Amino acid sequence: MPPFRVLYLDMNSFFASVEQQLDPALRGRPVAITAVDSDSGACVAASYEAKAYGVKTGTHVRDARRLCPGIIFRPSRHRLYVRFNLAVADVLDRHAELTHIRSVDEFQLALSGEARTLAGAVDLVARLKAAIAVEVGDCLRFSAGIGPNHLLAKIAGKLEKPDGCQWLGSENLPDAIAHLALDDLPGISAAMKARLYRARVFDVPSLFALDPRHARLIWRSVEGERFVRMLQGMDIPLVATERGGFGNSKVLSPEYRDPRRAYLVGRWLVEKATARLRRDGRVAGRFSLSVSSMAGGVWSRNVSCFPTQDTAIFLRLHRALWVRLWRTARPGAVISIGVHLGDVGFLQDRRGDLLMPLAPAELTRGERVSRALDQINARHGDGAIRFGMNTPHPGFFERG
Incomplete structure (x- = not known):
């Protein structure tokens, strides 16, 4: 098995979990976070208890009440969530090598030493889960993805939610992600999916088998070649991009x-x-x-x-x-x-x-x-x- 290099952590229902951590009365109950305190607003996050009723990001408040009559709404407190993001980042950086804070609820870490093996990486994930529960809060959970590069680690992190841990590598690809739609993959927009369809690439196994040089033509950019090579397991570093505005x-x-x-x-x-x-x-x-x-x-x-x-x-x-x-x-x-x-x-x-x-x-x-x-x-x-x-x-x- 080739060495694993990247660990990707995706916090589970992060905003709702922060509210449940601070208010014990919310724990185990369906909670939704709203952008504005109004029936005309929409949910920007939902706890897993609310998701079980079909409430998700983008669900209108009135529809959330219909789907889940007992749901509890809380207004978004973005600065609070940023503080919890930094608290989680501090824990991760003390226990491993935190390389990127991808968003308010996603983190990327570099694996080294024993953690480059599957057993070592899984053990590191268990230690990180325990440390966050003790040092930040036991309502804060994450799903982990282990991979040879950042793309596969991120995809793996979406495979098992909540509180999961999955890996992707040459031994289980493309079978482990064959069930995903093309636009389930990070970076595949609706427009790119349509472009792939026109090139007769209809599913993830076909994309995995694509010649990277052909991908460059489909993307009309070297990014297509980079994407397919990473999907196939190559370790290709992130490239700094020019800021557009x-x-x-x-x-x-x-x-x-x-x-x-x-x-x-x-x-x-x-x-x-x-x-x-x-x-x-x-x-x-x-x-x-x-x-x-x-x-x-x-x-x-x-x-x-x-x-x-x-x-x-x-x-x-x-x-x-x-x-x-x-x-x-x-x-x-x-x-x-x-x-x-x-x-x-x-x-x-x-x-x-x-x-x-x-x-x-x-x-x-x-x-x-x-x-x-x-x-x-x-x-x-x-x-x-x-x-x-x-x-x-x-x-x-x-x-x-």
Whole structure:
């Protein structure tokens, strides 16, 4: 049996489990976590007791009540879940080699020494389960996947839930995953599944048997070859990717759906996105705004600008696009809003401008002001000083 190199941990019903850990009255009972405290909202997570009734991520609150009359709802507390994520990460890093925190509920570890054998890896999983139960909470459980690379370890981690442990390697592939649909595999979107179908690849065994060079043609990228080689068990390291942009999107709770309040939430999202842009030492040359209304329409526009990290400039672009939206579409109740900073590059690579005048990589006056505000907020807390009026809207449905 070839050596195992990666252990992938997927926390089971993480958000609901955290709530059950903190409130013993919730243990053993069906619990759902909601994005907004309203019947019009949806469940963003569910405990396994709720899943047994058919409640899952995306189920509307009213449907969850119908499926499971005794279900208990709790509003999402994303910052709390992040704290538990860090507590779990601390335990893992003290007992093994934590290499990646993949998401708020997924972790990747490197295997070494005796843990590269199947028996050693299974023993490590048992020790990690026990350590998390003692040091973080006995309601916090995870499913583990063991594999020769990160792709197979992640797939293995989804095979047995909850509280499971599975492995994938040359001895059990592709039979152990032959029952999965193509789009059950990480990285296979609906569009890629359709592309594979057009290439007459209809199932996982066929994909496993595919010539990696053929996969490159189907994907129209070297990523197809990498994917199939990893599926076949090769150890191919993760490749750092170029960041395509910075953005935030928000599903609005009912009290924020008036267009005037949604506009102020948008200003808050712009401030958050531009602060992250500066922390990463980047500039952006394109701003995009997307607004979804309750009527079902989505309005989306973008505008180019000189590459910058000045919050005030992006707030002006945000206002200009809202004015354009108001003149052309007049949205009713707004269900969600998103902002995105694109065409990003490093500040150090920005060319100068003789007309401004601005030397290469030199900060503009507005960028210096933005950085000063970052320093004040870092010392006194987010939002201590703002670029005019905005409306914070914290919660789980925030991406970027």
